[in-house]
Amino acid sequence: MDNSESWLEIGRIVAAQGLKGELKVMSSSDFPERFEKPGTRWLQSPDRLSIQEVELVRGRYVPGKNLYVIKLAEIADRTQAETLRDYTLLVPSSDRPQLNEGEYHVSDLINLTVYHQQTGEEIGVVTDMLSAGNDLLEVQLNTLNSSENTSSKKVLIPFVYEIVPVVDLVNKRIEINPPVGLLELS
Incomplete structure (x- = not known):
């Protein structure tokens, strides 16, 4: 595969583990x-200039830390493992798992426009998804409909059906029913 391939980030190497070349990976995948x-x-x-193919030999989850410890065939010792700190682990976009209805890949939600379902008002754009017990959409607020300077104001919106009843990937929009005061929080 070449660098023109579309990739999905699944994790970032944060440290070496032990002496035999294992790596600690902070997961950004639910799989x-x-x-x-x-x-x-x-x-x-x-x-982000180079991508190289590697062979995953084994991996295990570290409970409570959102970390995996993995072993790559090409890495024999701690010294080699330490050189990979901050490298990103990737899979091709074509390897995206099929999801059930109501489930979404984070990359599909980024840059969707957010609208207030009751008023139709454009609220902003999804910039990230954060996990904090439950998923939160990070939304950059729209400056067009506000007298305040909100050019850098972001809000976190709980990604639950009661607040986010509509996710329309085809039309690149999300509709929300925010509780009173949610959009005023910063």
Whole structure:
């Protein structure tokens, strides 16, 4: 595969683990098999200029830390492992798992426009998804409909059906029913 391939980030290497070349990976995926099932993965350098193919030999979850410890065939010792700190672990976009109705890939939500379902008012744009017990949409507020300077104001919106009843990927929009005061919080 070449660098023109579309990639999904599944984690970032944060440290070496032990003396035998294992790596600690901070997961950005909800799919454990990406770290536990042996097979081909790709590493992207911190400067994002190069992508190299690697072979995942094994992996295990570290409970309570959102970390996996993985072993790559090409990495034999701690010294080699330490050189991979801040590298990103990737899979091709074509390897995206099928989701059930009402489930979404985070990358599909980024840059969707958010509207107030009752008024139709454009509220802003999704810039990130954060996990804090439950998922939160980070939304950059729209400056067009506000007298305040909100050019850098972001709000976190709980990604639950009661507040976010409509996610329309085809039309690139999300509709929300925010509780009173939610959009005024910063």
